[in-house]
Amino acid sequence: MNASIFVNGFPCKPLPEVKSDDFFFDGLSQEGNTTNVFGTNVTSADVLVFPGLNTLGLSVNRVDFAPGGLNPPHIHPRASETSVVIKGKLLVGFVTAGNVLHSKVLKAGEMFVIPRGLVHFQLNVGKGKALFLAAFNSQELGIVILPTTLFVSTPPIPNAVLTKAFQIDEKVISAIRSKLGS
Amino acid sequence: MNASIFVNGFPCKPLPEVKSDDFFFDGLSQEGNTTNVFGTNVTSADVLVFPGLNTLGLSVNRVDFAPGGLNPPHIHPRASETSVVIKGKLLVGFVTAGNVLHSKVLKAGEMFVIPRGLVHFQLNVGKGKALFLAAFNSQELGIVILPTTLFVSTPPIPNAVLTKAFQIDEKVISAIRSKLGS
Amino acid sequence: MNASIFVNGFPCKPLPEVKSDDFFFDGLSQEGNTTNVFGTNVTSADVLVFPGLNTLGLSVNRVDFAPGGLNPPHIHPRASETSVVIKGKLLVGFVTAGNVLHSKVLKAGEMFVIPRGLVHFQLNVGKGKALFLAAFNSQELGIVILPTTLFVSTPPIPNAVLTKAFQIDEKVISAIRSKLGS
Amino acid sequence: MNASIFVNGFPCKPLPEVKSDDFFFDGLSQEGNTTNVFGTNVTSADVLVFPGLNTLGLSVNRVDFAPGGLNPPHIHPRASETSVVIKGKLLVGFVTAGNVLHSKVLKAGEMFVIPRGLVHFQLNVGKGKALFLAAFNSQELGIVILPTTLFVSTPPIPNAVLTKAFQIDEKVISAIRSKLGS
Amino acid sequence: MNASIFVNGFPCKPLPEVKSDDFFFDGLSQEGNTTNVFGTNVTSADVLVFPGLNTLGLSVNRVDFAPGGLNPPHIHPRASETSVVIKGKLLVGFVTAGNVLHSKVLKAGEMFVIPRGLVHFQLNVGKGKALFLAAFNSQELGIVILPTTLFVSTPPIPNAVLTKAFQIDEKVISAIRSKLGS
Amino acid sequence: MNASIFVNGFPCKPLPEVKSDDFFFDGLSQEGNTTNVFGTNVTSADVLVFPGLNTLGLSVNRVDFAPGGLNPPHIHPRASETSVVIKGKLLVGFVTAGNVLHSKVLKAGEMFVIPRGLVHFQLNVGKGKALFLAAFNSQELGIVILPTTLFVSTPPIPNAVLTKAFQIDEKVISAIRSKLGS
Structure with missing residues (x-):
C-alpha cells in the first residue's frame, strides 16, 4: 500500500514493476475450515487478496460444505453470481420478485445463476462434503449474511425493529x- | 403495450406521439393506506407506473408511516437510495460491512443515504404520522423485504434452511x- | 482532504474511521435566501458538501422560490432529474428533440422528470412561496445556467458569437x- | 425497420444477413450547404443514418463553415466530443464550471475536446471556408442548439420565463x- | 424466440412464465470432444444456450484438453476472464502492453486472470487430460481465435496483407x- | 505527475489551475514517419499525451501510410473505432463472428466502423500516401498488434504454442x- 498511484482505492503499479505473479493466485486450492455453526466456509479471491483483479470487474469464491452444511441466506450487493458445483449435492435456492422461491438440487458439473441483490442459499443435501466455485462480475462483490446482519450487528438493530419485522x-x-454471536 | 418498439422491455413511443403528460406524474400526492402488520405503505413512482422514466435511471418512492409504523429491514438490489424526511421523526438505520449498524433519528428536512444492496429500515419514533420521499438511481429498483422474503415465499424456503440459518x-x-402470511 | 486514499478525487475513509454521521446530512432543512435577480435559491446536497455520497451516484437539491421566482433555463450535464413539488404551484418545462416544449403547472405532491442534458426551467406561478426537491443520478450533477453561462462568463463569449447566435x-x-452581472 | 429483433430501438440483423456495406458509410464526403442564418452545416453520421453504429457507442459529425460562419452555442446531452480541424481557422470555445470560458483559435490538424453537456461554439475566423470532423462517444449524441431551443421552440417558452431569465x-x-424562426 | 418482449435481442419472459429451471443449466457437466487439430474443446454456458443469463453480465466456459492440447492464442472482445484449473497442469500465458508475456504453469485449484481484449493461450503440459473453468463478465463474451481468424476467414484476408504483416x-x-482449414 | 489528486491514475488539477490549453492539442498536425517494416505510422492523441481527455472517454489517432503501407492486423481491447479517410485509397477490413471478413476500398471522406476487440487492418492500395483519422470511445484504447504480439514478445511465446497454433x-x-524483431 505504499504505491504512489491508486485506482479504485487500490494501488496501481507502474508498468515496469508489474510481474507475472501479479496475475496468478493460489489462495483457492485448499479446502476451507467448516467447523462453525453453519458448517460451511467461504474462501475469497477478490481484489482485497488478489490485487491483480483491480479494474477487471471479476472475482471468484470457493465455498466448502461439511455434511449438512448451509451457506445461509445472503445477498451480494455489487454482483450477480454464476456458480458450478464441483463436488457433492447441493440444494440451491433464491427468492425473486413476488416472493417466489426458485430452487433445485444440483450435482457436480451443474451450474446456477443468482441475479444481483437477491436472497439465496445453498444446503449440502448429499452424504459427504460438497464444494462449488462461484464467479462474480465485481472485483469486490460484498456479502450480506442475513442471520448475522439482522441479529448480531454492532450495535444491534433495536428490538423494536426486529419484534415488529419478524413478529x-x-x-x-x-x-x-446467543446462538449466532461470536 | 401495443407499441412496435421496446427498449429495456418497455414501449418506446415514436417521437411524434410523445406528449407532455408522459413526463409528469401524479401518483405520489395521496397518503398511502398504512393499515397492515407493519403500519407503513410504499407508493412507487417507477417505470412500471410512470413509463416516462424509461432509460432515465431514476425513480421515486413515497413512504407513509402510521404512529409506530416500521418499514421493515429490506434491500434494493438495483439502486442506492437517498431520502429526505418530509414529516415526523424517523429512526433510520442500515448495516454495512463488518455487521456495523449505522443509525440516527431524523426529523423533517433531514436526509440520509443507503448504499445499494445493504439492509436498512425506518421506524416511526415520533408521536404522529411520518412521511419521507426516497429517490433511487434505477428506474426499477427492486425491493427485497426480508421478513416476507425469508418466511412467506412461495414455495417456502425449506425449514432445514431456516432452522439452521436463524437457529x-x-x-x-x-x-x-402465520403472523406475516397473507 | 488529508486522507490517504481518494476515489473519484474524493477522500475515502479507512473502514474503522467511518462514522454513522457520514451517511446523514442536515443541509437541506433550511429555506434558501431568494433575494436575487431570479427570486430563487438552490441548496445542494451533492458529494462536495455530503462526502458520504461518494461512489453512490445520487444527489439531492432543494429549490426555493419567492413569489414570481424563476429557476432560469439550465442544463445538468451529468444527470437526469426527477423532482417532487413540496409546496406551491410551479410551471415546469423542458425542451426536447425537434425543439418541442413540454410543460405543465404542478402543485404539491406532483412529480416530473427531466432527461439528462435538456434545457429546463421552473416558474413560481402560485401566490406564495414554492419549494421542490430534486433528485439526480449523479453525485456531482453539474449545472449550466444558460443566461449567466452565455452572457456573463469570464472572459466573456465574444460579441461576434452572441450577435450572430441570437441575432x-x-x-x-x-x-x-449589466443586469445579470455581479 | 421491418426487422424482428430490435436493440436500443434499432433493428438488429440476424448474423447471416449482415453485409460488409453495413459497416461502411459515405454520407460525410460531400460539403454541406451553409446558406442559412448561421452560415454553417452539420452532416451527421450517427445511428439514425448509419445503423452499423448500433450498440457501438460512437458517431461522427462533419461541420462545414462559410466564411464568417458560426456553429452557435450548443450542447450535446449524451456525449463528449473530440474534434480535429481539417480546413480553415476556427475560434473554438466552451464554458465550464464557475462560468469560465476556455477558447483558442485552431488551424488544420489541431484538436480540441468538449466535455459532455457543456455549452460550446465554433466561429470561422479565417478568410475562406472551414471544416472540422467531430467524434462523439455516443451513437446518438443529441444536439441542443441554444438560440433555437430558447427562442423558437414549439410551443414557445413563455415570455414570462425569457424576460426574467435574460432580463x-x-x-x-x-x-x-422573427430572425431565427423558419 | 416467439416471445413478445426482447431485451438485448434475447426474449424476456413475462414474470408468471418464469420457471426455476430457467436459472439452472446442465450443459457443462460432460467432457468435450478434443479430437481436433488443437486437442482442446470449449463448452460454453453463455446467453445463447442459457437464456437465464440475459441482462446478468456473466457466463462460464468449460475447457477440456487432451494430453498436449492447446487452447490457441485468442481474444475475448467483450469480457475479462478469471479461471480456475480443475484438473491437470496448464501453461497459461498472455501478452500485455509493451509486448510483455506473462506466463506460469498452474495445477488444480490455482487461478489466473486475463484482462479483456488481450491475447492469451493455455497449453496442457501435464501427462494426462486437463480441464479448467473460465468465468467472464459478459453474457456473450465473444471469441477471436487468432490462427483461424487470420488464416481461414471467409473470404480470406488478402495475401498482400498477410505477407507484409507476418513477413x-x-x-x-x-x-x-490447408492445415487449419475445415 | 506531482498533482495531489489522481482520477483513473492520472492527475486531476484543482479547478483554479485548469487552463484553456489543457483542452487543446497540437500533436496530430504533423505527418508521421513511415520508414519501417510496415510503411505506416500511428500518432496518438490519448490521455497519456493529452491529459485533458481524462474521464472523458474519447481519443483520436492519426494514421499515415507510405505507398503500399499496411496497418497490420490489430485489436483495440478497450474501444470501438470509427474512422474517416482524409487522403488516399485504403483497403479496410475486419473479421467478425464466424470468421467472416468484411472489407471495402475507401477513398477520402468515406467512413468505417470497427467493433471493439475485433481483428482489423488497413492497406494503402492507392498510388500515393494515405491518411485517416480514427476516433475511439476510450481515453486509453490499447493496441494489440498481432504480428509483434504473437512473434516478438518478451519473453517469446513458447515455440510449442506457436507451432501448434499456426501449424x-x-x-x-x-x-x-528475425524480420519483425527490433
Whole structure:
C-alpha cells in the first residue's frame, strides 16, 4: 500500500514493476475450515487478496460444505453470481420478485445463476462434503449474511425493529443472538 | 403495450406521439393506506407506473408511516437510495460491512443515504404520522423485504434452511409465517 | 482532504474511521435566501458538501422560490432529474428533440422528470412561496445556467458569437450583461 | 425497420444477413450547404443514418463553415466530443464550471475536446471556408442548439420565463424569434 | 424466440412464465470432444444456450484438453476472464502492453486472470487430460481465435496483407490454410 | 505527475489551475514517419499525451501510410473505432463472428466502423500516401498488434504454442522473428 498511484482505492503499479505473479493466485486450492455453526466456509479471491483483479470487474469464491452444511441466506450487493458445483449435492435456492422461491438440487458439473441483490442459499443435501466455485462480475462483490446482519450487528438493530419485522418476541431474539454471536 | 418498439422491455413511443403528460406524474400526492402488520405503505413512482422514466435511471418512492409504523429491514438490489424526511421523526438505520449498524433519528428536512444492496429500515419514533420521499438511481429498483422474503415465499424456503440459518425451531418458523402470511 | 486514499478525487475513509454521521446530512432543512435577480435559491446536497455520497451516484437539491421566482433555463450535464413539488404551484418545462416544449403547472405532491442534458426551467406561478426537491443520478450533477453561462462568463463569449447566435446587437448584449452581472 | 429483433430501438440483423456495406458509410464526403442564418452545416453520421453504429457507442459529425460562419452555442446531452480541424481557422470555445470560458483559435490538424453537456461554439475566423470532423462517444449524441431551443421552440417558452431569465423585454424576444424562426 | 418482449435481442419472459429451471443449466457437466487439430474443446454456458443469463453480465466456459492440447492464442472482445484449473497442469500465458508475456504453469485449484481484449493461450503440459473453468463478465463474451481468424476467414484476408504483416511468403500462407482449414 | 489528486491514475488539477490549453492539442498536425517494416505510422492523441481527455472517454489517432503501407492486423481491447479517410485509397477490413471478413476500398471522406476487440487492418492500395483519422470511445484504447504480439514478445511465446497454433515449423517462426524483431 505504499504505491504512489491508486485506482479504485487500490494501488496501481507502474508498468515496469508489474510481474507475472501479479496475475496468478493460489489462495483457492485448499479446502476451507467448516467447523462453525453453519458448517460451511467461504474462501475469497477478490481484489482485497488478489490485487491483480483491480479494474477487471471479476472475482471468484470457493465455498466448502461439511455434511449438512448451509451457506445461509445472503445477498451480494455489487454482483450477480454464476456458480458450478464441483463436488457433492447441493440444494440451491433464491427468492425473486413476488416472493417466489426458485430452487433445485444440483450435482457436480451443474451450474446456477443468482441475479444481483437477491436472497439465496445453498444446503449440502448429499452424504459427504460438497464444494462449488462461484464467479462474480465485481472485483469486490460484498456479502450480506442475513442471520448475522439482522441479529448480531454492532450495535444491534433495536428490538423494536426486529419484534415488529419478524413478529417474534424479545426472548426469541435473545436466543438467536446467543446462538449466532461470536 | 401495443407499441412496435421496446427498449429495456418497455414501449418506446415514436417521437411524434410523445406528449407532455408522459413526463409528469401524479401518483405520489395521496397518503398511502398504512393499515397492515407493519403500519407503513410504499407508493412507487417507477417505470412500471410512470413509463416516462424509461432509460432515465431514476425513480421515486413515497413512504407513509402510521404512529409506530416500521418499514421493515429490506434491500434494493438495483439502486442506492437517498431520502429526505418530509414529516415526523424517523429512526433510520442500515448495516454495512463488518455487521456495523449505522443509525440516527431524523426529523423533517433531514436526509440520509443507503448504499445499494445493504439492509436498512425506518421506524416511526415520533408521536404522529411520518412521511419521507426516497429517490433511487434505477428506474426499477427492486425491493427485497426480508421478513416476507425469508418466511412467506412461495414455495417456502425449506425449514432445514431456516432452522439452521436463524437457529430457531420449526414452531417459531410456523408462528412467524402465520403472523406475516397473507 | 488529508486522507490517504481518494476515489473519484474524493477522500475515502479507512473502514474503522467511518462514522454513522457520514451517511446523514442536515443541509437541506433550511429555506434558501431568494433575494436575487431570479427570486430563487438552490441548496445542494451533492458529494462536495455530503462526502458520504461518494461512489453512490445520487444527489439531492432543494429549490426555493419567492413569489414570481424563476429557476432560469439550465442544463445538468451529468444527470437526469426527477423532482417532487413540496409546496406551491410551479410551471415546469423542458425542451426536447425537434425543439418541442413540454410543460405543465404542478402543485404539491406532483412529480416530473427531466432527461439528462435538456434545457429546463421552473416558474413560481402560485401566490406564495414554492419549494421542490430534486433528485439526480449523479453525485456531482453539474449545472449550466444558460443566461449567466452565455452572457456573463469570464472572459466573456465574444460579441461576434452572441450577435450572430441570437441575432441581437451589441447594445442588447451590454444591457443583459449589466443586469445579470455581479 | 421491418426487422424482428430490435436493440436500443434499432433493428438488429440476424448474423447471416449482415453485409460488409453495413459497416461502411459515405454520407460525410460531400460539403454541406451553409446558406442559412448561421452560415454553417452539420452532416451527421450517427445511428439514425448509419445503423452499423448500433450498440457501438460512437458517431461522427462533419461541420462545414462559410466564411464568417458560426456553429452557435450548443450542447450535446449524451456525449463528449473530440474534434480535429481539417480546413480553415476556427475560434473554438466552451464554458465550464464557475462560468469560465476556455477558447483558442485552431488551424488544420489541431484538436480540441468538449466535455459532455457543456455549452460550446465554433466561429470561422479565417478568410475562406472551414471544416472540422467531430467524434462523439455516443451513437446518438443529441444536439441542443441554444438560440433555437430558447427562442423558437414549439410551443414557445413563455415570455414570462425569457424576460426574467435574460432580463430583456418582449420586443427583443419578438425580434429574436422573427430572425431565427423558419 | 416467439416471445413478445426482447431485451438485448434475447426474449424476456413475462414474470408468471418464469420457471426455476430457467436459472439452472446442465450443459457443462460432460467432457468435450478434443479430437481436433488443437486437442482442446470449449463448452460454453453463455446467453445463447442459457437464456437465464440475459441482462446478468456473466457466463462460464468449460475447457477440456487432451494430453498436449492447446487452447490457441485468442481474444475475448467483450469480457475479462478469471479461471480456475480443475484438473491437470496448464501453461497459461498472455501478452500485455509493451509486448510483455506473462506466463506460469498452474495445477488444480490455482487461478489466473486475463484482462479483456488481450491475447492469451493455455497449453496442457501435464501427462494426462486437463480441464479448467473460465468465468467472464459478459453474457456473450465473444471469441477471436487468432490462427483461424487470420488464416481461414471467409473470404480470406488478402495475401498482400498477410505477407507484409507476418513477413512470410504465399507458400507458407497456403500451408497454414490447408492445415487449419475445415 | 506531482498533482495531489489522481482520477483513473492520472492527475486531476484543482479547478483554479485548469487552463484553456489543457483542452487543446497540437500533436496530430504533423505527418508521421513511415520508414519501417510496415510503411505506416500511428500518432496518438490519448490521455497519456493529452491529459485533458481524462474521464472523458474519447481519443483520436492519426494514421499515415507510405505507398503500399499496411496497418497490420490489430485489436483495440478497450474501444470501438470509427474512422474517416482524409487522403488516399485504403483497403479496410475486419473479421467478425464466424470468421467472416468484411472489407471495402475507401477513398477520402468515406467512413468505417470497427467493433471493439475485433481483428482489423488497413492497406494503402492507392498510388500515393494515405491518411485517416480514427476516433475511439476510450481515453486509453490499447493496441494489440498481432504480428509483434504473437512473434516478438518478451519473453517469446513458447515455440510449442506457436507451432501448434499456426501449424508452422520452428524455422518459419525464427524467420518471422528475425524480420519483425527490433
